[in-house]
Amino acid sequence: MKFVIAPDSFKGSRTAAQIAAAIKSGLTRVFPDAEYVLIPMADGGEGTVQSLVDATAGRKISAVVTGPLGTPVTAEFGILGDGVTAVIEMAAASGLDYTTAATRNPLTATTYGTGELIRAALDQGVRHIILGLGGSATNDGGAGMAQALGIRLLDAQGRDLERGGAALAHLARIDLTGADPRLAQTEFILAADVTNPLTGPNGASAVFGPQKGATPAMVQELDTSLAHFAAVIQQATGKDVAQVPGAGAAGGLGAGLLAFTHARLEHGIEIVTRYTHLKERARGADYVFTGEGGIDFQTQYGKTPFGVARATKAVAPNAPVIVLAGNIGRGVDVLYGPDKIDAIFATPSGAKSLAQAIADTDSDVSALAENVGRLLRARR
Known part of the structure; x- marks a missing residue:
């Protein structure tokens, strides 16, 4: 039996x-x-790293990265048994659990630490990254992640933007020349359970912003900023990410990854089913x-x-x-x-x-x- x-x-x-x-x-x-x-x-959320590491006889690695509030946090990611695939949960670096009701601020929360985890995984020689989208404290469209990977987000005076979703309202130009060259040779598989677009009434700000501390006024500000971010992304990359199903996952991190990496979205359970x-x-x-x-x-x-x-x-x-x-x-x-x-x-x-x-x-x-x-x- x-x-x-x-x-x-x-x-x-x-x-x-x-x-x-x-x-x-x-x-x-x-x-x-x-x-x-x-x-x-696992289904792409919490526990995905542990599940895939256990299933493939892989290993976990710790790194000190920038948390969503800008303070250092210690986060883990996994290297699968094949040695060339990493698995990352964005919440490990940029998750809501790093905040309290008093400290949550989606206007300034950043995914910079998620970008640092990606960079740490690339330093291990991986060329495939499974990235779980969920549990985020952020609403920056993946802007912080992009900045951590060498992509410059500049205002009209050529200055680097501050971190956080609100700052995207001042974005004038995206400079891709300093992007980590390893991104061009790396495949990203994005595990997302939601199909929300980046912007609009069903977008990242409107649907998920309130649980991260956004007031109605903040929701409107963030949605406008993300719409502007998407427009500048299209100018810089030719990619229209605003209404892609799933682009609104993890405060729009899905959109940033679709824009700046070779990425595709899948249901988390399907990814885990395949790799196990x-x-x-x-x-x-x-x-x-x-x-x-x-x-x-x-x-x-x-x-x-x-x-x-x-x-x-x-x-x-x-x-x-x-x-x-x-x-x-x-x-x-x-x-x-x-x-x-x-x-x-x-x-x-x-x-x-x-x-x-x-x-x-x-x-x-x-x-x-x-x-x-x-x-x-x-x-x-």
Whole structure:
């Protein structure tokens, strides 16, 4: 009997690899002689670096870079087992977690540190970079990232712009002559779960700006600045990035990467599925276990459990897909059906505080997997 165990992390609690190990420990008490294939997963957001490093026997590297508020932060990125592919989460350098409600300021927050992480990855000799877009504190259209990579953003007097989205209103010219030459030989794959354009009512500023501290007046200012940035980008590069689906991801970082690098946008779960060889490793599976910290109707829009179900059903159509989740939210009925998820179980063993639930994660996940395993054995 073959079990494929391919969960995401339980955010704030356990990594995907730890959850996979807990599921296996429970199942082996029921099926000690089964074949187990553990594939830690992610959907392009938090945990993607760890998942792909674990899946490919890669390594992680730390670097001190500029945080979104301009202060130094220590961030990690991964080098995959092939030695030529890096994986970066922009939130590691420019994420909202580096701010508080009192310090958030999308007018000045910068992606400069993300550019520094890209440069550090290039210094490792990589020529393929997977970059997760999400969790940003920024709304600068990737301007800071570009500046860190040698691209000069100049005002009418030929002075370098200050960092942050608001400063883009003063952009007169983009000087590409100093751009890091390695960018021309590097392929970027951008992991994004959103399809928002850079500007407009569904753009980066209007939709995501408020959660980063933007008032209605700031939203208008930032949207106008990003529209101007896009116009100057088109003059400098010939690329029209303003309305590209996904360009608004991570405060418009998607647009900056599309403008200044050889980049393409993909769903994060599809990238992880490909690099972990999930489909190939799931062939012949009898059962598939996946999971995440919380599941609800939004899981159908590119989250790990739904992506795992779609991928494994393509190669093992008769293998039930079973989800273990820390919390089951509303609307999960849309996740059930042919080529989708077969069953969802909540992991907490009774009512408890969040802190206690986090502390009990390993034992609760293992115990639930054992009980589900006993049900499967009885069914057989």
